[in-house]
Amino acid sequence: MSEQKLFAGHAVRRIRRANGLTQALMAEALEVSPSYLNLIERNQRPLTATLLLKLAERYDFDPRTLTGSTPGGGVEAIRRRLSDPMFADLSIERVQIEDWIAASPDAAEAFARAFDRVSGGSHGSSGVGEAGRTATIEPESIASARREIERWRNHxxxxDAQAEILADELRLANPDLYGAIIERLRVKHQLSIRILPFDVMxxxxxxxxxHARQLQLSELLDPASRTFAAAFQLAMLEAKSxxxxxxxxxxxxxxxGERLYRRHLTSYFxxxxxxxxARFLRACETTGYDILLLQRRFGAGFEQIAHRLTTLQRVGQRGLPFFMLRxxxxxxxxxxxxxxxxxPLVETDRRCPLWHVHNVFARPGTLLPQLVELEDNSRWFTLSRTVHPQTAVSGAVEAEFAICLGLDAKLAAPLAAARGVDLETGAATAIGLGCSACTRPDCPQRSAPPAGRVLVFNDRERGMSPFAFDRD
Known part of the structure; x- marks a missing residue:
């Protein structure tokens, strides 16, 4: 394997600390000198492919995450935050930011989180944003549950291991999963399932x-949702410990927050x-992660498949690292x-209107693939589609949401939906993380100038964007 260079000292340091190791102990395990490991952690030496393989073999982490784990989102993301007018008198140069991230990655990450919380620039923010507008506030209960889910990378x-054993037992009893769960609930837990009319429930x-020893389900639920509801009840009983x-x-x-987290874990099971x-991952790999085929094969809904795709991080048996947004x-x-x-497309509450996740509402039920490119030149392949929860009756409000699945374009080649797409050099839609954080100068869709940039006015000219601004 070629010795491809990768500077990821902050990630190596976090792996070492998470495993309670000194530099000397980790260096011994990796068969390098402590001084060399010290240089790697300070980003003064690259993390080679050979050393990366040794790290992956000895410690439980996905090496693909190293490329996306730069503190604060990287130098450009920190620079955007420092472009805020409150820092205008500091004249902080790029090289200083690079040195700061290399020397104190945790401090850089702490600054980024604090700034985002105060400015309203990311998910979980609070306070007042630019122009005096109140920023989006995520309740602490939701934020705390999500932090714990992401701490486990939603895996x-x-x-998973217990669910596989149970699924095998159910398949042996009855090839129809819903019927097998009904029988399991009846025999082992003395619970029957009853489908009730909407006017009754x-x-x-x-x-x-x-009291009646019944799990009562609404007739509004489709077959996939009924199976999930029955499996949810089984999870509460058999995965409780x-x-x-x-x-x-x-x-x-x-x-x-605790109750939300518990509900997530029960749904996960x-x-x-x-x-x-194992069966799901094998089906993903043989079908090219074809979501429609996966729905039919496992009797699941689109949103259920999408969520399951974000969980495939078993050590030694990993799937592609998808994110999901609704x-x-x-x-x-x-x-x-x-x-x-x-x-970063998941973390921000401000999204670009050029991203197809906003356009699918005009084409309900249609799966829209899109190759997008952020300002840091990272490319992401995304799949967006609308879903309708099983709650509507005639004359009532019908809920509708957009689901977006995405992953790093470098990893998207196995996808059936990406066939024929030049993921590396092909045309990609240039998007940002919301107008206030985007510095693309000629976007005609722009609704607001980027935060911290000085507006420029010229009565003799009118550019593509309604807002002209200083680009330095």
Whole structure:
């Protein structure tokens, strides 16, 4: 293997600290000198491909994440934050930022998070943003649950392992998964399933009646949703100890975040029963991650498949590192999973209108692929489509959301949806992370100038963008 250079000292340092190792102990394990490891951690020596393989063999991490784990999003992202008028008198040069990230990566990351929280520039922000507008506020309960999910990169190995065993037992009992779950609930837990008319249960999709020993499901649920609801109940009964252990290990300080996290873990187990890890990954690889085929093969909905694709991070048996985003017509996100993708497209609450995730509402049910390129030249291949939760009746509001799946374009070649697309040099849609964070000068779709840039006015000219600004 060629010795391809990669400067990722901050990531190596985090791996070492996470495993409780000194530089001397890690250097011994990697068969290098402590002084050489020290230079690597300070980004004064590259992390070669050979050393990267040694790290991957000895420690539990995905080497693909090193390219996307730069503190604060990297030099350009830190520079954008430092372009805010509050720093105008400091004249901080690029080389200083590079030195800072190399010498103190955690401090750079802390600055980025603090700035984003104050300015409203990223998910989880609060306070007042530019022009005095109140920034988007994510409740702490949701933020704390999401932090814990992302800490695990949305992969819970113990739950997957137990779900696979259970799924195999169910398949032996009955090839129809829904029927097998019904029988399991009846025989082992003395619970029956009853489908109730909408007028009998108008306000719920699922309800457990312990007095009648019934799991009651609404007739509004389609077959995939009924199977998931039954598997969710089975998860609460048969994965309780494993879920309790994960929740206890998270040490939540408030009840709502803990309950949200528990619900996520229960849903995770239910999805893992419907789509057992090894069988699902094998199907992904043989079909080119064809979502429509996967839906039919596993009897699952589009959103269920999309979420499952973000969880494929089993050591030694990893799938592609997808991220997933769910938004409504107003652009508000209700689900976001970065998984192992390390994509900035997930973290921000401000998105580019040129991104197809906003356009699919005009083409409901159509899967729209798109190759996009951010200002840091990173390319992402995304798939967007609308979904309609099973809650609507005639005359009532029909909910509609857009689901977006994406991954680094460098890794997208195996996708059936990417066939024929030049992922490396082909035409890509140039997008940003919201107008206030985007410095592309000639975008006719721009709705606001970039934060921290001085507006330039010329009555004799009118450019492509309604806002001309200083580009330095």
């Amino acid at each position: 819970f190995a113990d739950l 108008p306000d719920n999709l699922r309800r457990l009646d312990l 494993e879920i309790d252990a994960l929740v206890a290990g998270a040490s939540f300080t408030e009840r709502a 239910a999805a893992a029963v419907m789509m057992p890890y 938004i409504d017509r107003a652009g508000q996100s209700s689900k976001r999973y970065a998984g192992a993708s390390a994509s």
